[in-house]
Amino acid sequence: MKRTAFLWALLLAAVFILPADAATYEAEGLFRLRYDEAVYTLDDQTYAYESETGASRWFFVLYNDEMTFDMSLLRMENDAGLTLSTAAEDRKQTYLDELLDWYQDEDASLLETVEAGDGQTPFWVLGLRNEFGPYLMAETVIDGNAIDLQAYYNDSSQEADERLQEALREMLAGFEQDGGTVVIDK
Numbered sequence: 001m002k003r004t005a006f007l008w009a010l011l012l013a014a015v016f017i018l019p020a021d022a023a024t025y026e027a028e029g030l031f032r033l034r035y036d037e038a039v040y041t042l043d044d045q046t047y048a049y050e051s052e053t054g055a056s057r058w059f060f061v062l063y064n065d066e067m068t069f070d071m072s073l074l075r076m077e078n079d080a081g082l083t084l085s086t087a088a089e090d091r092k093q094t095y096l097d098e099l100l101d102w103y104q105d106e107d108a109s110l111l112e113t114v115e116a117g118d119g120q121t122p123f124w125v126l127g128l129r130n131e132f133g134p135y136l137m138a139e140t141v142i143d144g145n146a147i148d149l150q151a152y153y154n155d156s157s158q159e160a161d162e163r164l165q166e167a168l169r170e171m172l173a174g175f176e177q178d179g180g181t182v183v184i185d186k
Contacts, residue, residue, distance in 0.1 A: 021036055021037045022036060022037070023035060025042060025060055027073075027178075030142060030145065031177050032178065033176075034117070034174030035062055040062040040063060040064050040069070041063055043062075043063070055075040056072065056075070059073065067152065068151070069149055069150065069168070069171055070149070072147075074145070074148070075144060076144050079095065079146075080144040081143060083143055083144075084121070084141045084142075103128055103137075106129055106130050107127075107129050109127045110126060111125045112165075114169055116140070116175035116177070117172065123149070125165065126138075128160075133153075134152070134160040135151060136151040136152070138150075149168070149171065151165075
């Protein structure tokens with residue numbers, strides 16, 4: 001009897017945890033991202049002409065009246081084969097140091113590490129500021145591909161605060177790494 005009650009409790013929890021209007025964006029060979037389509041609108045067409053140009057790829061923008069999430073990829077030729085979820089701690093630290101150095105002109109600071117929805121994909125969340133205003137960026141590396149999810153308020157005068165960081169965490173909770181590999185034409 002206790003087992004049945006426990007299973008019912010788990011089922012009910014799953015119903016309330018998953019968004020009612022869950023949709024999935026899939027970057028074949030790389031990842032899937034679940035998001036609530038009642039809250040966010042997906043645009044994977046506006047910058048499609050930039051989708052695969054050399055070493056980079058734009059995936060989509062997810063947005064609502066208040067905030068925007070922009071996801072893209074950059075092929076890291078010097079880090080071919082690197083995957084953060086399986087890399088040794090010293091290699092992860094070297095890459096993180098390089099990442100912070102790369103964005104030093106945007107006042108990069110490491111805010112936290114988030115284990116994405118599948119629990120196996122670490123994302124470093126950075127606080128940044130550029131000519132458009134403050135924003136957050138979560139980055140991971142899968143098979144030499146730096147995958148970035150940027151988060152910012154539509155009103156560029158707003159600071160990238162804890163509320164935006166929580167929305168980014170929620171977005172990353174829907175991330176699942178794919179077991180395949182991606183090839184980007186050079």
